[in-house]
Amino acid sequence: MKTNNNGGNPSIRAIGYLVLIVVTAVGLWEIASKFVNGPIDEGTTQLVTWGIWVSGYIFFLGLSAGSFLISTLIYVFGVKQLEEAGPAALVQALGCLLLGGLLIVLDAGHPERMYMVLLYFNPTSVMAYMGLFYNVYIAIVIAEIYLVMRPGFVRNVQSGKRPTWLYRVLSLGSTRLDPKSLIRDRKWLMVLGILGIPAAVIVHGGVGTIFAVAKARTNWLGGLFPLLFIVSALTSGGALLTFLTAAFSKLPRERKVKLVSSLAQLTIGFLLLDALIMFADIFTTSYTAIPTGASTDKLVLYGPYRWIFWIAQVALGLVIPILLVVIPATRKSLGWLGLAGLLVVIGMLGARLTLVIPPQITPLFDMSLGVYNHVRYAYGYSPSVSDVLVILGAFAFGVWMMLGARKYLPMDVEIEQGAQQGGQVTS
Amino acid sequence: MSNPEKQMGRRQFLLAGGLAGAGAVAGATPAFAAEPNSGNKPAIRYGMIIDLKKCVGCKACAAACKAENHTPPGVAYTIVMEQEVGTYPDVRRRFIPRPCMHCSTPSCTIVCPTKATHIRDDGIVAVDYDRCIGCRYCISACPYGVRAFDYGHNYHESPTAYESQPSPEYGRNKKRSLKGNRSPRGNVRKCHFCVHRVTKGLSPACASTCIANAIHFGNLNDPDALCTVHGEKLRFLLATRHHMRLKEDLGNNPSVYYLT
Numbered sequence: 001m002k003t004n005n006n007g008g009n010p011s012i013r014a015i016g017y018l019v020l021i022v023v024t025a026v027g028l029w030e031i032a033s034k035f036v037n038g039p040i041d042e043g044t045t046q047l048v049t050w051g052i053w054v055s056g057y058i059f060f061l062g063l064s065a066g067s068f069l070i071s072t073l074i075y076v077f078g079v080k081q082l083e084e085a086g087p088a089a090l091v092q093a094l095g096c097l098l099l100g101g102l103l104i105v106l107d108a109g110h111p112e113r114m115y116m117v118l119l120y121f122n123p124t125s126v127m128a129y130m131g132l133f134y135n136v137y138i139a140i141v142i143a144e145i146y147l148v149m150r151p152g153f154v155r156n157v158q159s160g161k162r163p164t165w166l167y168r169v170l171s172l173g174s175t176r177l178d179p180k181s182l183i184r185d186r187k188w189l190m191v192l193g194i195l196g197i198p199a200a201v202i203v204h205g206g207v208g209t210i211f212a213v214a215k216a217r218t219n220w221l222g223g224l225f226p227l228l229f230i231v232s233a234l235t236s237g238g239a240l241l242t243f244l245t246a247a248f249s250k251l252p253r254e255r256k257v258k259l260v261s262s263l264a265q266l267t268i269g270f271l272l273l274d275a276l277i278m279f280a281d282i283f284t285t286s287y288t289a290i291p292t293g294a295s296t297d298k299l300v301l302y303g304p305y306r307w308i309f310w311i312a313q314v315a316l317g318l319v320i321p322i323l324l325v326v327i328p329a330t331r332k333s334l335g336w337l338g339l340a341g342l343l344v345v346i347g348m349l350g351a352r353l354t355l356v357i358p359p360q361i362t363p364l365f366d367m368s369l370g371v372y373n374h375v376r377y378a379y380g381y382s383p384s385v386s387d388v389l390v391i392l393g394a395f396a397f398g399v400w401m402m403l404g405a406r407k408y409l410p411m412d413v414e415i416e417q418g419a420q421q422g423g424q425v426t427s
Numbered sequence: 428m429s430n431p432e433k434q435m436g437r438r439q440f441l442l443a444g445g446l447a448g449a450g451a452v453a454g455a456t457p458a459f460a461a462e463p464n465s466g467n468k469p470a471i472r473y474g475m476i477i478d479l480k481k482c483v484g485c486k487a488c489a490a491a492c493k494a495e496n497h498t499p500p501g502v503a504y505t506i507v508m509e510q511e512v513g514t515y516p517d518v519r520r521r522f523i524p525r526p527c528m529h530c531s532t533p534s535c536t537i538v539c540p541t542k543a544t545h546i547r548d549d550g551i552v553a554v555d556y557d558r559c560i561g562c563r564y565c566i567s568a569c570p571y572g573v574r575a576f577d578y579g580h581n582y583h584e585s586p587t588a589y590e591s592q593p594s595p596e597y598g599r600n601k602k603r604s605l606k607g608n609r610s611p612r613g614n615v616r617k618c619h620f621c622v623h624r625v626t627k628g629l630s631p632a633c634a635s636t637c638i639a640n641a642i643h644f645g646n647l648n649d650p651d652a653l654c655t656v657h658g659e660k661l662r663f664l665l666a667t668r669h670h671m672r673l674k675e676d677l678g679n680n681p682s683v684y685y686l687t
Contacts, residue, residue: 035608036607036608037579037606037607037608038578038579038607038608038612038613039561039576039578039579039608039613040578040579040580042578044563044576046501046566046572046574046575046576047572049563049566049567049576050563050567107562108560108561108562108613109559109560109561109562109563109576109577109608109612109613109614109615110559110560110561110608110610110613110614111560113541113558113559113560113561114560116541116543116558116560117540117541117560119541120541120542120543120558121540121541122537122539122540122541122542124537124538125537125538125539125540125564126538127538127540127562127564128540128541131540210538210564211567213538213568214538214564214567214568215534215568215569215570215677215679216534216567216568216569216570216571216572217567220567360567363572364570364571364572365508365523365525365572366510367508367509367510367521367523368508368509368510369503369506369508370484370486370489370506370507370508370509370522374500374501374580375501376501376502376575376576376578376580377501377503
């Protein structure tokens with residue numbers, strides 16, 4: 001709705017910006033209120049302790065890790081047909097990482113104490129490692145963005161593009177554009193990419209492991225989750241990149257179609273693998289019918305989460321995108337391919353919700369808790385208004401970041417002659 | 428008894444070593460190995476023996492716990508789980524009082540990112556309110572659902588005498604603020620076997636209060652220990668009565684036994 005910034009009706013655009021500003025303001029207000037009042041407005045309970053903020057966190061972190069891993073296809077493995085999506089993939093990795101970080105910090109009861117994870121690091125805690133590698137990973141992504149955009153920044157400083165001060169700051173004083181410097185950039189990109197692969201896998205596979213080792217929840221427990229998280233990261237990262245490239249890239253049309261259809265095919269490949277793992281997971285828990293596991297499947301397949309599962313995950317997120325990428329009438333169309341990407345992202349958001357929330361709903365004992373009628377001990381989970389507003393706010397921040405990046409950052413870097421040679425030299 | 432305990436110790440040790448190795452954090456393993464049950468048996472391991480044949484489901488333990496620890500609404504340390512079995516006229520109600528199990532190999536302490544929740548030398552699993560970031564990972568990991576997050580609710584809109592009383596938890600006599608987000612608001616809270624009473628030689632409030640003398644408390648690692656409330660020999664109770672622990676197959680090694 002807020003995505004048509006190239007051309008289009010000015011009044012629609014004005015409405016879009018108005019909605020965006022309102023959602024952003026409300027989101028900021030709710031975030032501030034969380035810091036002042038604490039977690040009292042959250043919709044989670046003593047049983048369902050992780051709600052839509054944690055779902056949102058793994059959604060954004062997945063997008064980030066996936067986008068980053070796709071960028072390594074370019075900068076480490078030299079996949080030339082994706083080359084032009086590189087800068088966007090990295091910017092997307094950073095933006096989603098920041099949004100994920102925002103949500104997980106807010107989800108903590110004491111956000112101001114997050115540094116204690118590093119200070120009092122618990123070597124047996126998967127979450128502590130995730131905190132550590134989150135920081136390593138964000139540093140790598142920022143460094144890669146610098147390297148990939150440095151020539152663009154330098155060129156903008158030289159051509160006096162406004163705001164010049166911004167490009168001067170962002171270029172960190174670098175002025176070189178000679179082939180040698182580009183080759184050096186490319187080499188460092190490769191090194192950082194190689195370091196970044198384990199970092200991204202540890203961060204997002206690690207998040208999967210956080211769930212996989214939570215002993216109390218049968219549907220999380222087990223070896224599939226870390227794998228599922230990595231594969232769905234790649235799926236959602238590829239899907240978002242497909243959508244954003246189709247919608248915003250300023251490449252010439254022919255090259256853009258080629259790039260978007262490569263991205264879409266890659267995404268569908270990951271999506272099929274993701275669906276396979278998902279199926280294996282649901283099949284085994286349903287088949288073995290151990291009550292704690294099967295009850296979650298019931299909630300997802302026929303219970304209150306069935307709409308999210310069948311409509312968002314299966315119809316929108318799986319069947320329609322595959323058809324769009326396969327059917328000859330749509331597979332060469334930027335609009336349809338972009339839509340396929342967006343639908344996969346929506347499906348992933350649904351998958352995050354059904355992955356996080358239903359496994360916590362079934363009580364740990366088949367007995368009534370007896371004493372307690374308090375709302376925090378109630379059965380089930382529904383997010384509070386404040387929870388939803390913060391999520392919407394996060395999406396609005398994401399749109400701002402995207403608009404800002406497209407406006408100010410050199411996202412469509414032409415393949416540098418020197419860098420291309422450099423790539424061949426180093427590969 | 429001792430064999431599984433040893434196995435758990437080794438497993439946990441390996442887990443710690445593996446994770447530490449993965450992160451290349453030197454010196455991490457010794458800190459973990461110093462935990463009670465990975466080597467020799469610690470001298471003290473406080474535990475409870477709850478006689479389900481005596482429990483009448485009056486929930487006095489839950490009320491005593493609330494009064495003792497000044498827990499806010501939506502936070503319960505001990506509760507009495509109940510279930511109706513059978514159909515009329517062949518029907519009965521089952522009750523299981525459920526404090527924290529104070530596991531010897533807890534699943535909460537290994538997942539806590541900041542070591543805020545930790546196992547003390549006397550086997551009590553405690554929470555450091557100043558270190559807990561409120562991530563609630565321990566709640567997700569605890570198979571017994573004994574942990575509660577303090578969302579910040581109060582019983583009354585404006586402070587009452589009850590709500591402005593300091594809580595004796597962990598011997599800190601801390602007043603819970605009525606607004607804002609100061610600890611223990613925004614922390615995970617749990618049963619701590621009334622450690623402030625136990626260190627003074629008293630028994631946990633629930634055990635002292637129980638009208639049916641169903642809750643026994645004492646040092647399970649001392650072969651001669653007597654129940655600190657009623658004076659029965661703890662080892663004798665376990666040796667002569669059928670007993671079980673909750674979800675024993677998960678390997679958490681709980682310190683709460685139920686006589687059935």
